[in-house]
Amino acid sequence: xxxxxDMTTEELAAKRDELMRExxxxxxxxxxxxxxxxKPSSAQLDLSMPxxxxxxxxxxxxxxxxxxxxxxxxxxxxxxxxxxxxxMLDDDADHVIVFGSSSxxxxxDTMARCWSFGTLGHTPWSKLDEVxxxxxxxxxxxxxxVTEAFGFTMIPVTMxxxxxxxxxxxxxxxxxxxxxxxxxxxxxxxxxxxxxxxEVVRRLAAMPCAAEDFRIFWDNxxxxxxxxxxxxxxxQLLDIRAACDEAGNPDRCFKFASTSKxxxxxxxxxxxxxxxxxxxxxxARMNPQVIGHDKLNxxxxxxxxxxxxxxxxxxxxxxxxxRPKFELVDAKLTEALTEVGGCSWSKPRGGYFVSFDAPAGCxxxxxxxxxxxxxxMTGAGATWPYKNDPADSNIRIAPSLPPVExxxxxxxxxxxxxxxxxxxxxxxx
Amino acid sequence: xxxxxDMTTEELAAKRDELMRExxxxxxxxxxxxxxxxKPSSAQLDLSMPxxxxxxxxxxxxxxxxxxxxxxxxxxxxxxxxxxxxxMLDDDADHVIVFGSSSxxxxxDTMARCWSFGTLGHTPWSKLDEVxxxxxxxxxxxxxxVTEAFGFTMIPVTMxxxxxxxxxxxxxxxxxxxxxxxxxxxxxxxxxxxxxxxEVVRRLAAMPCAAEDFRIFWDNxxxxxxxxxxxxxxxQLLDIRAACDEAGNPDRCFKFASTSKxxxxxxxxxxxxxxxxxxxxxxARMNPQVIGHDKLNxxxxxxxxxxxxxxxxxxxxxxxxxRPKFELVDAKLTEALTEVGGCSWSKPRGGYFVSFDAPAGCxxxxxxxxxxxxxxMTGAGATWPYKNDPADSNIRIAPSLPPVExxxxxxxxxxxxxxxxxxxxxxxx
Numbered sequence: 001x002x003x004x005x006d007m008t009t010e011e012l013a014a015k016r017d018e019l020m021r022e023x024x025x026x027x028x029x030x031x032x033x034x035x036x037x038x039k040p041s042s043a044q045l046d047l048s049m050p051x052x053x054x055x056x057x058x059x060x061x062x063x064x065x066x067x068x069x070x071x072x073x074x075x076x077x078x079x080x081x082x083x084x085x086x087x088m089l090d091d092d093a094d095h096v097i098v099f100g101s102s103s104x105x106x107x108x109d110t111m112a113r114c115w116s117f118g119t120l121g122h123t124p125w126s127k128l129d130e131v132x133x134x135x136x137x138x139x140x141x142x143x144x145x146v147t148e149a150f151g152f153t154m155i156p157v158t159m160x161x162x163x164x165x166x167x168x169x170x171x172x173x174x175x176x177x178x179x180x181x182x183x184x185x186x187x188x189x190x191x192x193x194x195x196x197x198x199e200v201v202r203r204l205a206a207m208p209c210a211a212e213d214f215r216i217f218w219d220n221x222x223x224x225x226x227x228x229x230x231x232x233x234x235x236q237l238l239d240i241r242a243a244c245d246e247a248g249n250p251d252r253c254f255k256f257a258s259t260s261k262x263x264x265x266x267x268x269x270x271x272x273x274x275x276x277x278x279x280x281x282x283x284a285r286m287n288p289q290v291i292g293h294d295k296l297n298x299x300x301x302x303x304x305x306x307x308x309x310x311x312x313x314x315x316x317x318x319x320x321x322x323r324p325k326f327e328l329v330d331a332k333l334t335e336a337l338t339e340v341g342g343c344s345w346s347k348p349r350g351g352y353f354v355s356f357d358a359p360a361g362c363x364x365x366x367x368x369x370x371x372x373x374x375x376x377m378t379g380a381g382a383t384w385p386y387k388n389d390p391a392d393s394n395i396r397i398a399p400s401l402p403p404v405e406x407x408x409x410x411x412x413x414x415x416x417x418x419x420x421x422x423x424x425x426x427x428x429x
Numbered sequence: 430x431x432x433x434x435d436m437t438t439e440e441l442a443a444k445r446d447e448l449m450r451e452x453x454x455x456x457x458x459x460x461x462x463x464x465x466x467x468k469p470s471s472a473q474l475d476l477s478m479p480x481x482x483x484x485x486x487x488x489x490x491x492x493x494x495x496x497x498x499x500x501x502x503x504x505x506x507x508x509x510x511x512x513x514x515x516x517m518l519d520d521d522a523d524h525v526i527v528f529g530s531s532s533x534x535x536x537x538d539t540m541a542r543c544w545s546f547g548t549l550g551h552t553p554w555s556k557l558d559e560v561x562x563x564x565x566x567x568x569x570x571x572x573x574x575v576t577e578a579f580g581f582t583m584i585p586v587t588m589x590x591x592x593x594x595x596x597x598x599x600x601x602x603x604x605x606x607x608x609x610x611x612x613x614x615x616x617x618x619x620x621x622x623x624x625x626x627x628e629v630v631r632r633l634a635a636m637p638c639a640a641e642d643f644r645i646f647w648d649n650x651x652x653x654x655x656x657x658x659x660x661x662x663x664x665q666l667l668d669i670r671a672a673c674d675e676a677g678n679p680d681r682c683f684k685f686a687s688t689s690k691x692x693x694x695x696x697x698x699x700x701x702x703x704x705x706x707x708x709x710x711x712x713a714r715m716n717p718q719v720i721g722h723d724k725l726n727x728x729x730x731x732x733x734x735x736x737x738x739x740x741x742x743x744x745x746x747x748x749x750x751x752r753p754k755f756e757l758v759d760a761k762l763t764e765a766l767t768e769v770g771g772c773s774w775s776k777p778r779g780g781y782f783v784s785f786d787a788p789a790g791c792x793x794x795x796x797x798x799x800x801x802x803x804x805x806m807t808g809a810g811a812t813w814p815y816k817n818d819p820a821d822s823n824i825r826i827a828p829s830l831p832p833v834e835x836x837x838x839x840x841x842x843x844x845x846x847x848x849x850x851x852x853x854x855x856x857x858x
Contacts, residue, residue, distance in 0.1 A: 052485045053482065053851040056482040071469065072466065074695075102719050115545070116544070142681075264500070265496070266500070267724065289534055289537040290531045290533055291571075294694045294696045
């Protein structure tokens with residue numbers, strides 16, 4: 001079979017009719033499938049059930065320093081929880097604050113603090129005429145939602161296989177003091193699965209910024225979320241805070257992580273790591289906001305996951321469940337779309353997503369077709385600020401939630417929709 | 430014995446020497462006692478231990494509508510948790526949002542939303558030259574900390590036995606549109622133990638305010654925290670939201686509560702109730718901040734406390750532990766200070782505090798003396814905005830944490846310090 005782009009109009013029309021029959025047959029099945037969000041599957045959640053029974057007696061409720069975790073206090077987290085989260089954040093416990101169950105909430109609050117009060121004595125961003133923010137694309141829709149909430153002007157930045165295009169980033173930050181920061185998912189990025197190269201990390205840390213209070217929001221959401229156990233099949237990420245220290249910009253980054261996709265989304269623990277000055281500033285600002293976060297849940301996590309080694313062993317069990325799904329996505333897309341041409345997709349070694357690039361102008365149509373056939377995808381455009389993908393090309397595939405058989409059915413619907421939308425486009429041109 | 434105020438200088442000097450010997454003897458004991466914060470005692474925390482084992486199996490993790498509470502989602506709380514918190518808030522579940530473990534955090538965030546984005550389309554308070562806030566005094570230091578963080582001008586308002594002095598409040602809000610709200614702990618207030626009268630509640634709801642976006646922050650922290658079981662010994666509070674509805678100001682109030690002093694401080698659940706318009710506004714603003722709060726902890730609370738009846742039965746157990754402590758405070762103060770004169774204190778029927786008024790100009794000295802003798806009290810002035818009690822008179826007594834024997838020892842130290850400070854003052858005059 002020739003690639004669609006090489007077909008004659010007649011061949012395309014015949015192919016379209018064939019695909020339309022296939023599509024109508026799928027629709028008739030009345031499916032209700034969902035590949036929209038990066039939610040762990042039920043089998044993954046089952047892995048952490050023993051954690052729920054790990055803190056039930058009085059003795060269980062005592063932290064290693066004797067603190068009764070059933071009572072008020074401890075603003076920044078109990079020592080053992082700091083250590084556990086430090087191992088996830090690739091940092092040391094002294095530079096860590098443990099928060100509640102949501103790292104999104106930490107990022108929002110960190111942004112809100114910079115906006116309301118300023119960071120380390122700098123002018124609050126709310127007092128400025130305009131704040132601009134760099135958004136490597138495709139990226140995470142909820143990140144863009146935070147910067148949109150505060151009215152920032154979001155500037156898309158091209159993602160390369162090594163991370164954000166640093167020539168572009170350096171140019172944007174060099175002379176414009178209203179550019180105050182950048183969103184980064186530096187490892188197994190959402191949705192591209194990209195891990196930033198050492199050079200990209202070093203350039204981010206060292207680049208001259210017109211804004212003295214330029215901040216890197218480093219959401220290391222998938223730092224330990226490998227799909228493969230062998231070290232040579234796992235991506236490695238240079239630590240941004242060490243790089244910032246080395247470059248003489250120690251306060252430039254805030255690092256974030258959570259156990260949402262380690263134990264239970266919405267019922268995990270989350271944490272931030274940053275320079276000593278940033279940590280002191282954040283703690284002073286947290287003081288009127290909260291007395292302390294849920295220490296019993298911190299204890300549950302420590303008792304169940306223990307340390308870096310325990311975390312790695314646990315994540316390996318997640319990988320065993322996720323790996324076949326990611327391999328199935330690649331196999332199904334390869335089988336259905338290689339000959340068709342015009343499409344590309346990521347083959348990540350970790351994280352929660354496959355980034356799919358359809359022929360330009362087709363993404364919205366594909367998602368609409370899928371929806372009509374009973375398959376909910378992440379909205380087309382969601383991976384761009386203001387939901388505006390200028391090429392209308394990128395679609396985020398989230399294979400984690402459905403069981404394998406369902407995922408297979410979902411991908412059959414998806415590839416049928418891709419082909420149909422592509423032919424429609426070619427026939428219009 | 431005559432009251433101190435009626436003694437001659439010689440009598441006072443002799444008494445001072447006697448008290449100083451008593452004080453030095455106390456100091457020599459090297460005590461380390463704490464009556465500073467409203468923390469539940471270990472015995473109270475023990476009451477909720479069964480809750481920790483109430484959600485351990487897969488079936489336990491399912492909400493009544495089938496939601497798997499181990500995964501992402503449900504921004505505003507699972508239905509059964511909304512109902513439970515509605516019963517605490519004296520409201521209906523449709524008007525409730527369930528949050529994380531801290532009601533202080535909800536209040537801070539609610540203030541931050543008004544400040545950053547405005548409420549219901551009104552101008553964000555951050556855009557105004559000045560925001561003023563009414564602070565009934567004595568009041569809760571952490572409330573004042575929130576309004577101070579946002580740079581509001583805090584205006585102390587006199588507390589009467591029926592609640593804030595409404596003539597004063599009505600005068601302050603009538604013509605000044607920069608007065609944007611008031612802090613209220615309307616039942617068993619912190620620290621005075623006052624429950625607002627029906628008339629005060631109705632006047633707060635109905636008073637004409639120059640600011641259209643005037644907001645009552647109604648922190649019903651002690652709504653079910655009675656010290657006595659007999660209904661005639663329990664205070665009753667008129668519902669502010671119903672009163673606001675009736676007065677034609679439905680959006681004027683935000684109500685807050687938590688289970689911090691029901692189950693575990695810092696590991697409980699918290700909630701807000703408000704008008705439908707306010708709830709919709711808050712939910713829209715929460716959307717970029719968080720995906721959902723800890724639903725497993727919501728389930729734990731529902732399974733353990735069940736409903737209003739279960740809550741009342743549980744609170745009665747707390748009361749049995751707290752009641753003797755409050756009665757001891759009153760007995761010890763009466764015994765030591767009635768003859769001395771010049772002092773007064775509250776005799777609350779619920780809540781966590783006794784409000785103590787020393788002779789003017791003595792509070793700081795009393796707390797300093799107590800500290801030197803090994804007893805930590807809430808800082809003098811803490812019950813006023815900017816920690817500035819103009820009379821230097823009010824001290825908050827928090828009897829909940831220490832066991833009864835320790836509390837007795839603590840009160841002996843305290844009353845000795847009160848007498849000493851009072852005599853020093855009289856000798857100066």
